[in-house]
Amino acid sequence: MSGTTITEHDDAHGGNGGRDGQDGEDTGGAEGTGGAADTPDGLPDALRRLLPRIALVVAAGAGALLSVGAFLGVYVRPTSDDWCALWKARDMGPLGITSDFYRTQNGRVTNAFLTGLLYSDDMRGPKLLPAFLIVTLGAGLLLLAREALRALRLPFPVVATATAVLVLEALLFLAGTRSYQVLLWAPATLSHTLPSVLGVWAALSGVWAARSHRPWARSVAVGSAVLLGAAAGTLSEPFVAMSGLLAATAAVLCLPRLRLGHDRFASTWCAAWCLGLVIGSVVLFVSPGARWRRAQQPKRPLSLSEIGATFHDWARVWETIGGQWAYAGALAAGVLLGLAVALPSRPAAGPRSTPRPPRGALLVIAVLPVPLIALGSLVTVYGLRGGYGAGGWTYARAWTSFLVPFLVALCGYGAWLGHRIGRRLGARSALAALAAGIAGVVAVAGTAALVSPTRTLTTSTVARSLAWDRQDSGIRAEAAAGRAEVTYRPLLIGGLAEPFFTTVYARDWVAQCAARYYGVDRLRRP
Numbered sequence: 079m080s081g082t083t084i085t086e087h088d089d090a091h092g093g094n095g096g097r098d099g100q101d102g103e104d105t106g107g108a109e110g111t112g113g114a115a116d117t118p119d120g121l122p123d124a125l126r127r128l129l130p131r132i133a134l135v136v137a138a139g140a141g142a143l144l145s146v147g148a149f150l151g152v153y154v155r156p157t158s159d160d161w162c163a164l165w166k167a168r169d170m171g172p173l174g175i176t177s178d179f180y181r182t183q184n185g186r187v188t189n190a191f192l193t194g195l196l197y198s199d200d201m202r203g204p205k206l207l208p209a210f211l212i213v214t215l216g217a218g219l220l221l222l223a224r225e226a227l228r229a230l231r232l233p234f235p236v237v238a239t240a241t242a243v244l245v246l247e248a249l250l251f252l253a254g255t256r257s258y259q260v261l262l263w264a265p266a267t268l269s270h271t272l273p274s275v276l277g278v279w280a281a282l283s284g285v286w287a288a289r290s291h292r293p294w295a296r297s298v299a300v301g302s303a304v305l306l307g308a309a310a311g312t313l314s315e316p317f318v319a320m321s322g323l324l325a326a327t328a329a330v331l332c333l334p335r336l337r338l339g340h341d342r343f344a345s346t347w348c349a350a351w352c353l354g355l356v357i358g359s360v361v362l363f364v365s366p367g368a369r370w371r372r373a374q375q376p377k378r379p380l381s382l383s384e385i386g387a388t389f390h391d392w393a394r395v396w397e398t399i400g401g402q403w404a405y406a407g408a409l410a411a412g413v414l415l416g417l418a419v420a421l422p423s424r425p426a427a428g429p430r431s432t433p434r435p436p437r438g439a440l441l442v443i444a445v446l447p448v449p450l451i452a453l454g455s456l457v458t459v460y461g462l463r464g465g466y467g468a469g470g471w472t473y474a475r476a477w478t479s480f481l482v483p484f485l486v487a488l489c490g491y492g493a494w495l496g497h498r499i500g501r502r503l504g505a506r507s508a509l510a511a512l513a514a515g516i517a518g519v520v521a522v523a524g525t526a527a528l529v530s531p532t533r534t535l536t537t538s539t540v541a542r543s544l545a546w547d548r549q550d551s552g553i554r555a556e557a558a559a560g561r562a563e564v565t566y567r568p569l570l571i572g573g574l575a576e577p578f579f580t581t582v583y584a585r586d587w588v589a590q591c592a593a594r595y596y597g598v599d600r601l602r603r604p
Contacts, residue, residue: 311358
């Protein structure tokens with residue numbers, strides 16, 4: 079069967095940089111002293127030149143790893159659900175495969191329609207998808223960071239921000255336990271990686287509409303939020319849980335009474351996104367395909383033992399993540415960003431169109447990511463347990479929904495720390511330079527830790543593609559000669575299923591899909 083099956087083998091303006099000193103808030107400059115030795119502008123030029131150079135070294139390493147990951151898409155070959163998606167997209171088309179998913183598979187109609195489009199030209203789409211994900215997610219995060227700094231009336235250091243984004247992406251795609259599935263295997267990236275890209279760009283559209291103050295633009299943005307939310311609701315259940323928590327919290331925080339927004343647009347947009355998520359989730363839940371899927375793994379009663387087991391699995395997830403010390407690179411890249419913001423080469427220019435958020439509100443925003451990410455990940459683990467059984471927590475491809483905000487939060491906390499260091503140690507530039515050097519070393523080390531898994535991923539992906547191409551040529555020759563049965567040798571990769579993953583051929587959906595792709599009756603072992 080295709081889709082995600084019951085085993086792992088399925089699936090407006092910049093501010094003044096906070097230098098006015100008139101509103102009594104800490105804005106990143108001197109605290110009302112006006113002394114040149116205590117302000118960022120009093121720092122030696124050497125430190126300002128050092129930061130971009132450190133950032134460029136880190137960016138070069140992370141960018142090189144991401145380039146390798148994007149290029150590996152060329153060597154992607156069918157495995158597991160790819161086999162089913164290929165023949166269904168060829169024989170049914172996008173609308174036919176959408177109907178099939180809705181009626182018989184899992185109800186994820188957006189997922190199905192995108193699958194039909196992606197596989198419409200055989201494997202060309204899946205080969206290009208990794209590069210598309212890296213570019214679109216990186217561009218979205220860079221623009222979102224610019225908007226966040228603008229809202230805080232802080233400078234936008236392009237090099238340091240781009241470095242933080244590249245490090246974050248490298249960690250997301252290459253630091254986990256299932257990097258092949260998270261980056262290169264299209265059925266998983268459509269379900270668990272693409273939704274984060276969709277969420278980032280949806281948030282950007284809302285921010286841009288809020289800044290435009292044009293009624294028609296805001297109406298379009300709210301309507302788009304409903305539509306995109308509904309699409310996400312039939313794309314990935316873990317993403318629905320995580321993005322719904324974030325959007326609902328943002329809707330409350332952006333109420334005018336809390337002084338984080340000028341009007342109710344931000345809250346309205348977030349509410350529209352949540353409404354779309356609810357609509358999509360309802361469509362998915364009541365679909366015949368979702369009912370069939372739930373029947374394959376009967377729901378366990380919510381007992382104390384089940385709750386305890388869920389928390390145990392949740393702890394194991396975070397133990398696994400915590401064991402990847404390379405994630406410290408996100409914190410270090412954030413420190414570099416914070417230092418660059420606190421020590422700009424020139425003041426940020428532009429009119430102050432929005433007031434700086436209240437200090438108390440900023441504190442709440444700083445603390446909230448921890449409980450929200452913890453709760454979102456717990457809901458994800460609970461869903462994985464219900465869908466896949468006791469081993470569901472190991473399906474690391476589904477962790478992407480909360481790993482993205484986790485990495486962004488790590489980077490944000492690092493930026494806050496770097497900003498505080500830059501302001502407090504501004505007059506003692508040697509200490510600030512030392513902090514920049516330490517952050518650079520940690521960021522480089524975190525990136526370097528990804529070299530070995532990237533080499534392993536490259537070796538296995540390229541070797542399998544060469545072996546697969548040789549075998550594919552032989553199978554096609556046998557099929558062209560009129561053979562009803564052809565020989566297939568399983569080529570395992572990424573912990574995914576290949577033909578003959580089970581000894582009972584009638585239950586071997588991978589072999590059956592591969593046979594239909596080649597137009598033969600049956601595959602046989604060598």
